[in-house]
Amino acid sequence: MRTWLHAGRYVSALVSRMPKRNGWTIAEHVGDATPDRTQRLLNRAVWDAEGVASQVRRYAAAGLDTAAGRRRGLVVGALDETGQPKQGTGTAGVKRQYMGCAGRVANGINTVHLAYVRERTGHALVAARQWIPAEQITDPDTAARTGLPTDTQFRTKGQLAIDLCTHAYADGLTFDVICGDEVYGGCTELREFLEQRGQAYVLRVASTFMIQMPSGDRLACTQAVTGLAGRRGRGWQVRSAGAGSKGHRWYAWAWIATASPRHHLLVRRHLATGELAFHYCFVPEGQPVVVSRLVRAAGLRWPVEECFEFGKDHFGLDQCQARLHGAIARHTVLVMAALAVCAVTAARLRHRTDSQAPPPTTPDQPPPTEPGLIPLTVPEIGRLLADALHHPQPPDHALNWLTWRRRHQARARWFHQRTRLNREYALVN
Structure with a gap:
């Protein structure tokens, strides 16, 4: 049970906003006094990766x-x-x-x-x-x-x-x-x-x-x-x-x-x-x-x-x-678990959170007044989980930045699509 709980804390740290995720930073992030528990999880604990x-x-x-x-x-x-x-x-x-x-x-x-x-x-x-x-x-x-x-x-x-x-x-x-x-x-x-x-x-x-x-x-x-x-x-x-x-x-x-x-x-x-x-x-x-x-x-x-x-x-x-073969494999599978949770969540919310403006149809089309928002992505789901689990900032602050990034990406995507309409898709000699 203790191994299972610490694996959950490890995955929680993986979806945090830490710039680096290694044994020391993860241990500090989850509140351990030393890296011993994290190192035990990867090297000595009995569990089937x-x-x-x-x-x-x-x-x-x-x-x-x-x-x-x-x-x-x-x-x-x-x-x-x-x-x-x-x-x-x-x-x-x-x-x-x-x-x-x-x-x-x-x-x-x-x-x-x-x-x-x-x-x-x-x-x-x-x-x-x-x-x-x-x-x-x-x-x-x-x-x-x-x-x-x-x-x-x-x-x-x-x-x-x-x-x-x-x-x-x-x-x-x-x-x-x-x-x-x-x-x-x-x-x-x-x-x-x-x-x-x-x-x-x-x-x-x-x-x-x-x-x-x-x-x-x-x-x-x-x-x-x-x-x-x-x-x-x-x-x-x-x-x-x-x-x-x-x-x-x-x-x-x-x-x-x-x-x-x-x-x-x-x-x-x-x-x-x-x-x-x-x-x-x-x-x-x-x-x-x-x-x-x-x-x-x-x-x-x-x-x-x-x-x-x-x-x-x-x-x-x-x-x-980590340097041992088993420890590297365990870290990898825990990262895969974090990535899978965010990928499945983003996929389920994809169509419910997509409010982008219709793509351009002509090379000279003026941009929309409101570009809308791209659907929630895997990184954004990770940020939301990090905020929910660790509350590093006021909720309104995180939500404002989330909306700004998605609107900015929607606008950039629209202009990229319009630029491509200017290209002549023909075979080169």
């Missing part, structure tokens, strides 16, 4: 499904990894590696995540597994010092993605499409795993990825698209990859058949620069091959990045100072 992750998964999926109601929309499982810079060599999983958060090779740890994305409703992180380099696993001293379980085996990021999907399926989660970037699209084992389950996927692949053409030739993606590139309008269709805060994200798309009737290559072309991105797609037997559906699925991979942004900026996902 995997069991908690299972509960978070079921809660997030059920909550987002309920919030969606009868609205039709895709359910996407989005795979991606995110990192946290770390100093020294004493942390589980630490290594000099490419860190997306730093944009360069740096010393740090990486964790693979699976996000549950409900189109036009919301999204939340529902599974996570830290990547551990092989040299830490095979070195008994390092493994013991960093708290790695004795049965730990080396897993690539693609194999970790298989583990995450397996846990999600075991908890009853279903996905229309699984999406991921080149790390996951290039993993043959992951693609075979999904195909054996009859799971549709849209996975980014490198330009050098080889596909079997109907003619029998094996071509790299760049070779397969040669007949389309440079021919204005031929084979390309301009479609939206979904609506963002600044309006629809328009790209040109081309659909290339392969030797397999269930596999296709979906090519995305940037309208301004002509830059290409390749998606290898699988549609199982019995499901129609609908290009617009897979284009929408490809555009639904980005919400996992928003989950990382919210998790780091508002819930301390990358602020954990």
